[in-house]
Amino acid sequence: MALRAGTKFLYKRKIQQCGAFLCLSRNASEATFPVQEFSLHNLDHGPAVEATVTRDDALKYYREMQTIRRMELKADQLYKQKVIRGFCHLYDGQEACCVGIENAIADTDDVITAYRAHGWTYVRGVPVSQVLAELFGRKLGCAKGKGGSMHMYHHNFYGGNGIVGAQVPLGAGVAFAHKYRNDGGICVACYGDGAANQGQVYEAFNMSKLWDLPVVYVCENNKYAMGTAVERASASTSYYTRGDYVPGIRVDGMDVLAVREATKFAKAHAVEKGPIIMELVTYRYHGHSMSDPGTSYRTRDEVKEVRNRLDPITSFRDKLVDAELVTKDEIKAIDKEIKEHIEKETALALESTEPDLSELGSDVYKTDVPIIMRSANKFKSIVNLPNM
Structure with missing residues (x-):
């Protein structure tokens, strides 16, 4: 048993099958795990080869x-x-x-x-x-x-x-x-x-x-x-x-x-x-x-x-x-x-x-400035979709 950062106990148990270490935190709010190299x-x-997660x-x-x-x-x-x-x-x-x-x-x-x-x-x-x-x-x-x-x-x-x-x-x-x-x-x-x-x-x-x-x-x-x-x-x-x-x-x-x-x-x-x-x-x-x-x-x-x-x-x-x-x-x-x-x-x-069918030609552009453009159908679309 080892003390880390004054508040968190970590217990390292070796897993023989893969040679890795699993870190078990005795503090239920946070744990540290190894990641594959x-x-x-x-x-x-x-990057760090240990990851701490809350x-x-x-x-x-x-x-x-x-x-x-x-x-x-x-x-x-x-x-x-x-x-x-x-x-x-x-x-x-x-x-x-x-x-x-x-x-x-x-x-x-x-x-x-x-x-x-x-x-x-x-x-x-x-x-x-x-x-x-x-x-x-x-x-x-x-x-x-x-x-x-x-x-x-x-x-x-x-x-x-x-x-x-x-x-x-x-x-x-x-x-x-x-x-x-x-x-x-x-x-x-x-x-x-x-x-x-x-x-x-x-x-x-x-x-x-x-x-x-x-x-x-x-x-x-x-x-x-x-x-x-x-x-x-x-x-x-x-x-x-x-x-x-x-x-x-x-x-x-x-x-x-x-x-x-x-x-x-x-x-x-x-x-x-x-x-x-x-x-x-x-x-x-x-x-x-x-x-x-x-x-x-x-x-x-x-x-x-x-x-x-x-x-x-x-x-x-x-x-x-x-x-x-x-x-x-x-x-x-x-x-x-x-x-x-x-x-x-x-x-x-x-x-x-x-x-709706009228939607076929809309949303071709995203712009803050209204423009009229030809559509893919018989309608003309007025484009003004700043919040799209």
Whole structure:
């Protein structure tokens, strides 16, 4: 037994199977956990390898991840019932990525991501009902039912993007705006392991390094680009090193605390020195999209093993229980509460109606100055949407 900071007792128990240490706090309001060591590229030092979390923050992270999981499972159900049509890319398995990053940046920092955007939309402040309504094509949706799965937006969230890798240079542009304004903010630009082979990604790396833009490039490496394993698609799967002159970090993307600590480090670097890459090693449980069963290029046993051994929600839950930050009964109550919340939010989304035909040509621009422009239909739209 050791005393740290005068108030907190930490007990370290070695786990023989993995050689790690689990830190159990005897103070129920805070605990310190080790995180997997980070791999570094062009960096003298990296993020902290211990993460301290308060009970309140830990429960917040758990609630957010569990809400995303439940929301995606509901989307899966409603897609199969044909309530959701078109493309639909689910995020379950990757919840620690968006939750860890979001809890290390400010609301005024910007995020842009690819088409697997539901979880990101939620953590950026959009209620579940508005995420689901957007999937349904209803007025209540965060893009008024006109964007769907791949095109969700919110304040300081530049959305999903249906073109593979196209969001990366856009993210560099958003970061340029922060540098131009000298406001201390950053842009987080997310992309997948498949998009990592796109030429425009490297053009963005080059420009952002030339200008030292405050941008954090995040490769969410979920191991499969559509239906192709990374080893079959990439000559180098060390995505964190592929910026060459841009430094990088490889992170355990299934550990929300590791992602949070890495993001804190990356944000500080981006503000002071310019672009940096984070590769988050994660995993998606569903197929690439709802039309992909996800079993032709990987086995069911592989998915089951990842769920059992590395799931970001259950592994975090177990840490919290072992550290006595929360009891099993409290976790059960939270899970029940979230399940009921998802059902209520789903009902709200289903109550919403489809957009009017006159909406087809609106919301093309966001501006404070009213302008008249030609629309995609017989109407002319007067654009004046400062609060959109």
